[in-house]
Amino acid sequence: MSKKKNNYTPLSSIGEFGLISRIKSNFDLKNKSSILGIGDDAAVIDNKNETVVSTDMLVENIHFNLMYVPLKHLGYKSVVVNLSDIFAMNAKPEQITVSLSVSNRFTLEAVDELYSGIKIACEKYKVDLVGGDTTSSEKGLIISLTAIGSSEKNRLVYRSGAKKNDLVAVTGNLGAAYMGLQILEREKEVFKVNPQSQPNLDKYTYCIQRQLKPEARYDIFQFFKKNKITPTSMIDVSDGLSSEILHLSEQSKVGIHIYEDKIPIDNETIKICKEFKLNEITAALNGGEDYEILFTIDQSDYDLVEKSELVTIIGHVTKIENGNKLITGLEQAIDLTAQGWSKI
Amino acid sequence: MSKKKNNYTPLSSIGEFGLISRIKSNFDLKNKSSILGIGDDAAVIDNKNETVVSTDMLVENIHFNLMYVPLKHLGYKSVVVNLSDIFAMNAKPEQITVSLSVSNRFTLEAVDELYSGIKIACEKYKVDLVGGDTTSSEKGLIISLTAIGSSEKNRLVYRSGAKKNDLVAVTGNLGAAYMGLQILEREKEVFKVNPQSQPNLDKYTYCIQRQLKPEARYDIFQFFKKNKITPTSMIDVSDGLSSEILHLSEQSKVGIHIYEDKIPIDNETIKICKEFKLNEITAALNGGEDYEILFTIDQSDYDLVEKSELVTIIGHVTKIENGNKLITGLEQAIDLTAQGWSKI
Numbered sequence: 001m002s003k004k005k006n007n008y009t010p011l012s013s014i015g016e017f018g019l020i021s022r023i024k025s026n027f028d029l030k031n032k033s034s035i036l037g038i039g040d041d042a043a044v045i046d047n048k049n050e051t052v053v054s055t056d057m058l059v060e061n062i063h064f065n066l067m068y069v070p071l072k073h074l075g076y077k078s079v080v081v082n083l084s085d086i087f088a089m090n091a092k093p094e095q096i097t098v099s100l101s102v103s104n105r106f107t108l109e110a111v112d113e114l115y116s117g118i119k120i121a122c123e124k125y126k127v128d129l130v131g132g133d134t135t136s137s138e139k140g141l142i143i144s145l146t147a148i149g150s151s152e153k154n155r156l157v158y159r160s161g162a163k164k165n166d167l168v169a170v171t172g173n174l175g176a177a178y179m180g181l182q183i184l185e186r187e188k189e190v191f192k193v194n195p196q197s198q199p200n201l202d203k204y205t206y207c208i209q210r211q212l213k214p215e216a217r218y219d220i221f222q223f224f225k226k227n228k229i230t231p232t233s234m235i236d237v238s239d240g241l242s243s244e245i246l247h248l249s250e251q252s253k254v255g256i257h258i259y260e261d262k263i264p265i266d267n268e269t270i271k272i273c274k275e276f277k278l279n280e281i282t283a284a285l286n287g288g289e290d291y292e293i294l295f296t297i298d299q300s301d302y303d304l305v306e307k308s309e310l311v312t313i314i315g316h317v318t319k320i321e322n323g324n325k326l327i328t329g330l331e332q333a334i335d336l337t338a339q340g341w342s343k344i
Numbered sequence: 345m346s347k348k349k350n351n352y353t354p355l356s357s358i359g360e361f362g363l364i365s366r367i368k369s370n371f372d373l374k375n376k377s378s379i380l381g382i383g384d385d386a387a388v389i390d391n392k393n394e395t396v397v398s399t400d401m402l403v404e405n406i407h408f409n410l411m412y413v414p415l416k417h418l419g420y421k422s423v424v425v426n427l428s429d430i431f432a433m434n435a436k437p438e439q440i441t442v443s444l445s446v447s448n449r450f451t452l453e454a455v456d457e458l459y460s461g462i463k464i465a466c467e468k469y470k471v472d473l474v475g476g477d478t479t480s481s482e483k484g485l486i487i488s489l490t491a492i493g494s495s496e497k498n499r500l501v502y503r504s505g506a507k508k509n510d511l512v513a514v515t516g517n518l519g520a521a522y523m524g525l526q527i528l529e530r531e532k533e534v535f536k537v538n539p540q541s542q543p544n545l546d547k548y549t550y551c552i553q554r555q556l557k558p559e560a561r562y563d564i565f566q567f568f569k570k571n572k573i574t575p576t577s578m579i580d581v582s583d584g585l586s587s588e589i590l591h592l593s594e595q596s597k598v599g600i601h602i603y604e605d606k607i608p609i610d611n612e613t614i615k616i617c618k619e620f621k622l623n624e625i626t627a628a629l630n631g632g633e634d635y636e637i638l639f640t641i642d643q644s645d646y647d648l649v650e651k652s653e654l655v656t657i658i659g660h661v662t663k664i665e666n667g668n669k670l671i672t673g674l675e676q677a678i679d680l681t682a683q684g685w686s687k688i
Contacts, residue, residue: 041432042398054386088385144488
C-alpha cells in the first residue's frame with residue numbers, strides 16, 4: 001500500500017452513524033424478499049417460504065490471524081462460512097447481517113477493506129446485507145454474522161433424516177483448507193525468524209486459496225433443485241469429515257460406514273501432507289474448514305448423483321449398532337472419532 | 345457464592361458441543377413459528393407474515409462492566425435490548441440467536457449464569473432461543489444477539505413515516521438508566537479506593553434497575569394492537585431522546601418540536617441529577633439505554649393515546665424548515681443536537 005501511515009483515517013473521525021451510512025451506501029438491496037435494509041431499528045424480510053437462520057462468530061487470533069489473512073479475504077470468508085450453513089439445509093441464502101467489534105488499531109480503510117470482501121461475497125452469492133452493528137473492542141477484531149435463507153418446507157434437509165441403506169456422498173475434496181493453514185502457519189514462523197524471507201507459495205496455491213478464500217457450494221444446491229433430489233440428511237464440513245459423520249449418525253440414529261479409498265483428496269493436498277509427514281486421510285477426517293457438503297441420499301437417487309462431477313459417493317448408512325467406521329483399503333474397520341478443531 | 349474457586353468448572357472441560365447440548369436442553373421451543381432450534385446447521389422459522397431482524401453486539405468494558413453488572417442481568421439485558429428494536433418496528437419478537445465469545449477466565453458456572461438471565465428474558469417476552477455460536481476470545485466477553493420478529497405488512501412502523509402535524513409521544517420516563525449508570529460508576533470508584541465500603545444504594549434502586557435490568561415495551565406493542573393504532577413513525581430510545589428525534593426527523597424529512605416541561609422524568613432521576621449537579625433534561629436528552637419507545641401518531645389518534653398511562657405526548661411534527669427544537673418553559677427554542685453515547 002502506498003499511503004503513509006498518517007494518511008489513514010481513524011474510525012472515530014466518522015463515528016458510528018457515519019460508518020453505518022458509509023456501509024449502507026455501498027450495499028444495494030437486490031432480492032425481492034429484502035424489503036428494508038440498514039437504517040431502521042430492524043431489517044424487514046418478506047419470505048413466503050420457511051425462513052432459515054444461521055449465525056457464526058469469528059474472533060481474531062482464535063479463528064483467523066491477520067498476519068496472513070488479508071482483511072478482504074476475511075470479509076469474504078466470514079460470509080461464505082455462514083452461507084455454507086444455509087446451503088446445508090438445502091435453503092437459498094438471501095440476507096445477511098454483519099456485526100463488527102474493532103479495536104482502535106483498525107482504521108476506516110481497514111474496515112472498508114473488510115466490507116469490500118463482504119460485498120464481493122454478497123454479489124457472488126446474491127445475498128443482501130440488511131443490518132448489523134459496529135462497536136469498539138478492547139482488543140482485536142470480532143465479526144458476528146447471521147445469514148437468513150429461504151426454502152420450501154418439504155425441501156428442507158435436516159441432519160436427522162438419514163436411514164439405513166442410504167448412500168453417503170460429499171462434494172469436492174477434503175483436507176485442502178487444513179493443509180493450506182499448515183503452510184501459512186509454517187511461513188508465519190519462518191517470517192518471525194527472518195522477516196526478509198520471500199516465501200515461494202506457488203506450489204501451494206490451491207490449498208492456500210481453500211483456506212483463505214473458501215467457497216460455499218451453491219452449485220450442489222442448484223444441482224439438487226434441477227434434478228429434483230432431496231437428500232435425506234445433510235451437513236456442511238466445517239470441523240472435518242469425521243466430526244460431521246458423527247453428527248449425522250447421532251441425529252439420525254444410524255451408523256455410517258465410509259471407505260478410505262473413496263474419500264476425495266486433491267493431489268496438492270496429498271503432496272503437502274507428504275511434506276508435513278501427515279496421512280492425507282487424517283487431514284480429510286480431522287482437518288477443518290472445507291465447507292464441502294456431506295449428505296445422504298436414498299438409493300433410488302444413485303444414478304443421478306453418481307453422474308454428477310460435483311459429488312463423490314463415499315459410503316453408506318447402516319444400523320446404529322454397526323457404529324461409525326472408516327473401512328480401510330485392507331478392509332479393516334476403524335472407529336471414527338471426533339477430533340475436529342473445536343475452538344472453545 | 346459459597347463454592348470455592350477450585351470447584352468451578354473450566355469451559356474447556358465440556359467443549360463446544362457439550363456446551364451447545366447444555367444450552368439446548370435448557371431452552372424449549374414454545375412459539376408455533378419456531379420449527380427447528382439449536383442443533384442443526386441453521387434454525388428454521390415458519391412465519392406467514394413479514395420477518396423483522398435486528399442485531400446487537402455487546403462488548404465487555406465498552407458496553408458493560410462486570411465489576412457491577414451481574415452476569416445474569418447482563419444476559420437478561422442483552423435480550424431486552426434487541427427485543428426493544430423489534431417492538432420499535434411494531435413487530436412481535438419470536439426468536440433470538442445468541443453468540444458468545446469468552447476468554448478462559450470465564451467458567452462454565454459463569455456461562456450458566458449468563459444463560460439463566462437469557463432464559464428469564466425469553467420466558468418473560470415469549471421468545472425462543474433457536475441458535476447461536478460459542479467460541480473463545482483472547483480477552484473478555486462479547487455477546488452478539490439477533491432477534492427475529494413477525495408483523496403483518498401493513499402494521500410495520502418505520503422511522504420514515506412521520507408527517508407534519510403528527511403528535512410526538514414517548515413511553516415511560518427518560519434519563520433514569522443513565523443516572524443509574526452514574527451511581528454505579530461512582531460506587532465503582534469508591535470501591536477501588538476502599539474495597540471494604542458497603543454502599544447503601546437503597547435510594548437509587550429504581551435508576552440502578554433501569555440500568556442493570558431494563559425492560560422492553562411489550563405493553564405499548566399490545567396497546568397499539570388492542571386500540572388498532574398504527575404510529576406513523578417509531579424508534580426505541582437507546583442513545584438518548586435527542587439522538588432519536590434526529591433519526592425520525594432525518595428519515596421522515598420533517599422537523600420535530602418537543603416541550604421541555606412535557607418530557608417525562610422520574611423523581612428519583614431528578615434527585616440523582618441534583619446530586620450530580622446535572623440538568624435532568626440533559627440526562628433525558630443525551631443519556632442512553634432507556635429503551636422507551638418514541639413514536640409519532642396522526643392527530644386522529646390523539647384521544648386514544650392521551651388516555652393511556654403508558655405514554656406522554658411531548659411535542660409535534662412540523663415542516664423540515666422549522667428544524668428540531670426543544671421549546672423551554674420560557675418559550676425559547678433550542679436546537680436539538682445528537683450527543684448520544686455512540687460507542688465507536
